[in-house]
Amino acid sequence: MSMDVLDLAGRPVIIGGGIAGLMTALHLAPEPVLLLSRSRLGADASSAWAQGGLAASLGEDDEPALHLADTLAAGDGLCDAEAARRILYAGPAAIEDLARLGVRFDRTPEGALRLGLEAAHCRRRIVHADGDGSGREIMRALVAAVRATPTIAVIENIEARRLAVEDGRVTGVLANCSTGPAFFANGRVILATGGIGGLFHDTTNPLGSYGQGLALAARAGAVLADLEFIQFHPTALDGPGRPMPLISEAVRGEGATIVDETGRRFLDGVRGAELAPRDMVARAVWRHLADGHRVFLDVRERPGATFARQFPTIASACRGVGIDPARDLIPIRPAQHYHMGGVAVDLAGRTSVPGLWACGEVASTGLHGANRLASNSLTEAVVCARWVAESVAGSPDDGGKPAMVSDLPAPDPRPVRPLLSHALGVTRDGEGLKEAARVLLLLLQRHDTASDPAAVGMMIAVAALLRRESRGAHFRTDFPLHAAVARRSQITLDTAMAAARELASSPTLESVL
Numbered sequence: 001m002s003m004d005v006l007d008l009a010g011r012p013v014i015i016g017g018g019i020a021g022l023m024t025a026l027h028l029a030p031e032p033v034l035l036l037s038r039s040r041l042g043a044d045a046s047s048a049w050a051q052g053g054l055a056a057s058l059g060e061d062d063e064p065a066l067h068l069a070d071t072l073a074a075g076d077g078l079c080d081a082e083a084a085r086r087i088l089y090a091g092p093a094a095i096e097d098l099a100r101l102g103v104r105f106d107r108t109p110e111g112a113l114r115l116g117l118e119a120a121h122c123r124r125r126i127v128h129a130d131g132d133g134s135g136r137e138i139m140r141a142l143v144a145a146v147r148a149t150p151t152i153a154v155i156e157n158i159e160a161r162r163l164a165v166e167d168g169r170v171t172g173v174l175a176n177c178s179t180g181p182a183f184f185a186n187g188r189v190i191l192a193t194g195g196i197g198g199l200f201h202d203t204t205n206p207l208g209s210y211g212q213g214l215a216l217a218a219r220a221g222a223v224l225a226d227l228e229f230i231q232f233h234p235t236a237l238d239g240p241g242r243p244m245p246l247i248s249e250a251v252r253g254e255g256a257t258i259v260d261e262t263g264r265r266f267l268d269g270v271r272g273a274e275l276a277p278r279d280m281v282a283r284a285v286w287r288h289l290a291d292g293h294r295v296f297l298d299v300r301e302r303p304g305a306t307f308a309r310q311f312p313t314i315a316s317a318c319r320g321v322g323i324d325p326a327r328d329l330i331p332i333r334p335a336q337h338y339h340m341g342g343v344a345v346d347l348a349g350r351t352s353v354p355g356l357w358a359c360g361e362v363a364s365t366g367l368h369g370a371n372r373l374a375s376n377s378l379t380e381a382v383v384c385a386r387w388v389a390e391s392v393a394g395s396p397d398d399g400g401k402p403a404m405v406s407d408l409p410a411p412d413p414r415p416v417r418p419l420l421s422h423a424l425g426v427t428r429d430g431e432g433l434k435e436a437a438r439v440l441l442l443l444l445q446r447h448d449t450a451s452d453p454a455a456v457g458m459m460i461a462v463a464a465l466l467r468r469e470s471r472g473a474h475f476r477t478d479f480p481l482h483a484a485v486a487r488r489s490q491i492t493l494d495t496a497m498a499a500a501r502e503l504a505s506s507p508t509l510e511s512v513l
């Protein structure tokens, strides 16, 4: 390992082997780059689990302005409209990039891209590959392309544990691998580490995604944005397995309905019903469950007989728990699915720390606002990877410095899960958030394996406490209305710790907020 490390010094380092990391590496070629992956490439990335595909305005009845309008409406007043405009207008070209790299998208018999419908989209604009196996097919093609690119060095089964920072800029990455700690001296690091589902009991993400990139960035002093906005998918399969199998919104796009144990379509009072924005459907399902009902997805009539052919992954997950979707109702409940918040970046992926970029779910560009429009995230990752790569390539490595290596044990998110699952779910309230922030601060200060996950959870809890309104996916039972002005939020580890300390020592919430 040590000889390899010396050979690789000075290359930009990409942390994360999902779609954002792989696309950034491919766009950087032929510049030599090093990609670090926690597992074998493609094995543990949430990208590979994506069913929904990529949203892009490709239909004859569609245009980017309509896609933008849907995105801004779902984002509930909090999107960065200019970032959204630039990303969504670049969406169709991103699909072409993927097709050129060998992704086999689903097509009509005439060869046109087959376009699906998902909630809160006014047009059919979701591009799929292999039915509900879009992420898997995209990852297949990108992993093959990366392996075939000699300038991309890949180290697998390695976990980045800290960023070295000197005089405010990144100077390297400290990582743990099977042979012990390693240090990669370089002044250009790109975080592409994915989301935070592993901080929750009920999630559709791989449990190995628990906000490692947020912890790396926060400990390096970076500004994080909109952390309180966490998307819950309304239709996770409510069986014994964790993580929970996702039942794609595309199934509702093909006509499936949500019913309770009496057969009642209780969403009929919600505008848009089953195809209302995801936060509204998730809250309605959550409330119905809390009222003692059971909730199901009914695919028997529509999509009906074609269901298993159109959605083979979902059909197989159902059969795995003894449900025959052609005959049975499918039990569902909301589960953590996506993090709208992340490391604050501009459209070139630059964070507030010189030498540090972020791309994909770990980053917050402002596209998603308070509630992500379905299938916008893979589009964002592919579009932004190109801009991140251009920015990295245009920034010489003037920061790499050798450093002492030390052993940091692997983080363990398990102590944090009950706290976030309870206080930061579909609905929140001030007292629950305050208690979570207080306990998470204690866990963080123990400096053990739960410290990094606790730091991430604590920053999210503080951001949620400070947002005294309900907006998009952030619903406060004690502040159920919008504030007069929509503002994005920003936080650092230091400011969050100071707020949590004050909360812990204050007898009432009101004296702090």
Ligand code: SIN
Binding pocket: 051, 052, 053, 247, 248, 249, 250, 337, 338, 373, 374, 375, 376, 377
């Ligand atoms: C889904 O297929 O419902 C998920 C798509 C997404 O989260 O964008």
